[in-house]
Amino acid sequence: MNSLVLRNMMRFLASLLLVASVFLLWRGHNEPGGGFAGGLMAASAFVLHALALGPAGARRALRVPPLFLIATGLGTALLAALIGVIAGDPILTGHWVTLDTPGAERLKVGTPLLFDTGVYLVVVGVVLNIILPLMEDE
Amino acid sequence: MSGLVALPLVVMLASSIVALACLRYRRIQEAIALTGMVALVVAAGWLLAETWDGQILVLQAANWPAPFGITLVADLFASIMVMLAAIVGLTATMYSVGTIDADRERYGYYPLMNILVLGVCGAFLTGDLFNLYVWFEVLLVASFVIMALGGGRPQMEGALKYVALNLVSSVLFLSGVGLLYAATGTLNMADLSLRVAEAEADGYMTAVAMLFLTAFGIKAAMFPLFFWLPASYHTAPAPVAALFAGLLTKVGVYALIRVFTLIFTTDVGYTHTIILWLSVATMVTGVLGAVSHNDVKRILSFHIISQIGYMTLGLALFTPLALAGSIFYIGHHIIVKTNLFFVAGVIRRLGGTYELAHLGGLARSRPALAVLFFIPAFSLGGIPPLSGFFAKFVLVRAAADEREFVVLAFALGVGLLTLLSMTKIFVEAFLKPAPDGPPEPAAGAGFWHYTPIAGLAALTLVLGFAAEPFLSAATEAADQLMEPGRYITAVLGEPQ
Numbered sequence: 001m002n003s004l005v006l007r008n009m010m011r012f013l014a015s016l017l018l019v020a021s022v023f024l025l026w027r028g029h030n031e032p033g034g035g036f037a038g039g040l041m042a043a044s045a046f047v048l049h050a051l052a053l054g055p056a057g058a059r060r061a062l063r064v065p066p067l068f069l070i071a072t073g074l075g076t077a078l079l080a081a082l083i084g085v086i087a088g089d090p091i092l093t094g095h096w097v098t099l100d101t102p103g104a105e106r107l108k109v110g111t112p113l114l115f116d117t118g119v120y121l122v123v124v125g126v127v128l129n130i131i132l133p134l135m136e137d138e
Numbered sequence: 139m140s141g142l143v144a145l146p147l148v149v150m151l152a153s154s155i156v157a158l159a160c161l162r163y164r165r166i167q168e169a170i171a172l173t174g175m176v177a178l179v180v181a182a183g184w185l186l187a188e189t190w191d192g193q194i195l196v197l198q199a200a201n202w203p204a205p206f207g208i209t210l211v212a213d214l215f216a217s218i219m220v221m222l223a224a225i226v227g228l229t230a231t232m233y234s235v236g237t238i239d240a241d242r243e244r245y246g247y248y249p250l251m252n253i254l255v256l257g258v259c260g261a262f263l264t265g266d267l268f269n270l271y272v273w274f275e276v277l278l279v280a281s282f283v284i285m286a287l288g289g290g291r292p293q294m295e296g297a298l299k300y301v302a303l304n305l306v307s308s309v310l311f312l313s314g315v316g317l318l319y320a321a322t323g324t325l326n327m328a329d330l331s332l333r334v335a336e337a338e339a340d341g342y343m344t345a346v347a348m349l350f351l352t353a354f355g356i357k358a359a360m361f362p363l364f365f366w367l368p369a370s371y372h373t374a375p376a377p378v379a380a381l382f383a384g385l386l387t388k389v390g391v392y393a394l395i396r397v398f399t400l401i402f403t404t405d406v407g408y409t410h411t412i413i414l415w416l417s418v419a420t421m422v423t424g425v426l427g428a429v430s431h432n433d434v435k436r437i438l439s440f441h442i443i444s445q446i447g448y449m450t451l452g453l454a455l456f457t458p459l460a461l462a463g464s465i466f467y468i469g470h471h472i473i474v475k476t477n478l479f480f481v482a483g484v485i486r487r488l489g490g491t492y493e494l495a496h497l498g499g500l501a502r503s504r505p506a507l508a509v510l511f512f513i514p515a516f517s518l519g520g521i522p523p524l525s526g527f528f529a530k531f532v533l534v535r536a537a538a539d540e541r542e543f544v545v546l547a548f549a550l551g552v553g554l555l556t557l558l559s560m561t562k563i564f565v566e567a568f569l570k571p572a573p574d575g576p577p578e579p580a581a582g583a584g585f586w587h588y589t590p591i592a593g594l595a596a597l598t599l600v601l602g603f604a605a606e607p608f609l610s611a612a613t614e615a616a617d618q619l620m621e622p623g624r625y626i627t628a629v630l631g632e633p634q
Contacts, residue, residue, distance in 0.1 A: 067161060074158070075155050090141065090198055091141065091200070
C-alpha cells in the first residue's frame with residue numbers, strides 16, 4: 001500500500017498505539033486490560049507500520065526477531081512463576097514490593113505484573129510471527 | 139515436598155524456551171532438547187519415588203486454597219503416567235536427532251516436542267477440570283503443528299483430519315465442563331467428586347458423563363470415533379508417529395479413567411456398562427482393521443485402537459484388579475507401541491518402504507533388528523513371559539472374576555488376532571527372502587535409532603521378567619482410584 005496520508009499518520013498513530021498498549025498492560029492488574037489485550041494492541045502498531053512502509057521496515061522497527069520476543073516472554077513468565085518458589089511458596093504465588101515514588105503515591109509492583117509482561121511479549125511475538133511472513137508472501 | 143509436583147512442568151517449559159532461543163543452531167537445539175528430556179526423566183523418577191508408597195502430593199498453585207485455585211495432584215497413577223511420558227519423550231527425541239531434517243528443526247520441531255510433552259504432563263498432574271482442558275489444548279496445538287510440519291500433501295491431509303476431529307472433541311469437552319460447572323459451581327475434581335455424589339439422580343449427571351465419554355473417547359480413539367487415527371498417524375515421520383502412538387491417545391484414556399473413577403461413579407451400572415461394550419467393539423474393530431492391512435505403519439496404527447479397548451475394559455469392569463490391569467496395560471502398551479513405531483521407521487530406512495510385499499530378508503541382513511522387533515511385537519501379542527502377557531492376564535482374570543465370559547472370550551480372541559498380525563509383519567519383513575532390489579535407496583540406521591529401540595526393548599523385558607514390583611505399584615494406584623476418599627482428603631483436607 002502506498003499512501004502518503006497513511007505514511008505520515010503512521011508515526012503518530014503507531015506511537016499512540018504503543019503507549020496505549022503499555023497503559024492497558026499496566027491497568028490490567030485490577031481493571032479490564034492486561035498482557036493479552038496490551039500485546040495485541042502493540043502488535044497492531046507494528047502491523048500498521050508494515051502496512052505503511054512494508055514488512056521489512058516493521059522488522060527493522062521491531063529490532064529483534066519475533067521469535068526472540070516469544071522466547072523472552074515465556075522466560076519472563078516462567079521467572080515470575082518461580083519467584084514465589086525461591087521465597088518458599090508454591091509456584092506462581094504473587095510477591096509485591098512497594099516503591100517510594102517522588103509523587104505522593106506509593107507504587108506496588110509485583111510478580112503478577114511481571115507475568116503479564118511476559119504474556120504481552122509472547123502475544124506481540126506470536127502475532128507478528130504470523131502476520132509479517134504473510135505480508136512478505138504477497 | 140509438594141513443590142515437586144510442578145517440577146516436570148517447569149523443566150519442560152524451561153527447555154522449550156531455551157531451545158526456542160537457539161532455533162538457528164541445530165546441534166545446540168538438539169543438545170538442549172535431549173538435556174531437557176533427561177532432566178524430565180530425573181524429575182519424573184523423583185516424583186515417582188515420593189509417591190511410590192501411596193502418598194498423594196498436592197500443590198495449590200499460587201497458594202490459593204482448593205477448591206478456589208488450581209490444584210496440581212500427583213497420586214501414584216499420575217506419577218506413573220508422567221514417568222511413562224518422560225521415557226517416551228526422551229526416546230522420541232533421541233530418535234529424532236537421527237531422523238528429523240534441517241527444515242523441520244528450523245521451524246521449531248524440538249521446542250514443539252517439549253511443549254507437547256509439557257501439555258501431556260500437565261494433563262496428568264492437574265486436579266482441576268478446566269485446567270485439564272487447558273493442558274489438552276496445549277498438547278493439541280503443539281501436536282497439530284508437529285503433525286503438519288514440513289510435510290507434503292498426504293501429511294497435510296492426515297493433519298487436517300486429526301485437527302478437525304480433535305477440535306470437535308474439545309468443544310464437547312468444554313460443553314461438558316460448562317454443564318458441570320453450572321450444576322455444581324466448582325471445577326476442582328476432588329470437590330466435584332463430592333458435589334456430583336450429592337446431586338439428584340435425575341439423569342443430568344449421566345448426560346454430562348456421556349458428553350465426557352464422547353469427548354475423551356474421540357481423543358482416545360474408542361469405537362466408533364477412531365477413524366481419524368489410522369487416517370493421520372501413518373503420514374507423520376517415524377519419531378512423531380511413535381510419540382503420538384505411544385502417548386497421545388493414552389492421555390484420553392487417562393482422562394477417562396480419572397473422571398470415571400473420581401467424578402462419575404454415581405450410576406456405574408449404566409455408564410460403565412456402556413464403556414464395557416464400547417471397549418469390546420474397540421478391541422474387535424481395531425484388530426480386524428489391522429489384520430486387513432499390509433502396510434507396517436497402518437497395521438500398527440489399527441493395533442493402537444484395539445489396545446485402547448483393553449485399557450478401557452479395565453475401567454469398565456470397575457474392580458481394583460481390573461483397574462490395576464488397565465494401568466499395567468497402559469505402561470506396557472506405551473513402551474511397546476512407541477518401540478514398534480521406531481522399529482517400523484528403521485525397517486523403512488533399510489528396506490525403503492512400509493509395504494510388506496516389498497520387504498523381506500531383514501532377519502538375515504539385520505539379525506539384531508529382528509530380535510529388537512521380536513521383543514515388543516510378541517509382547518504386544520501377549521506371549522509369556524513378556525510384559526503383554528501379564529497385562530492381558532490380569533485383565534482376563536478380572537473379567538472372569540466379574541463373570542463377564544463373553545467379554546473374556548472377545549479379549550482372548552482379539553489377543554490371538556494381534557499375535558497373528560505381529561507374526562505377519564515378522565514373517566513378511568524379516569523371514570521371507572528379500573524381493574529383487576529395494577524400491578528406493580536405503581537410508582541406513584545408526585546409534586540414534588538403535589539406542590532408543592534397545593532401551594525400550596530392555597524395559598519391556600524388565601516389565602515382563604520382573605513384573606511383580608510393577609504389578610504391585612499398579613495395584614496400589616488402582617486402590618487409590620477405587621477409594622477417591624484419599625484423593626479428596628489430600629486435596630481438600632480433612633472433612634470438618
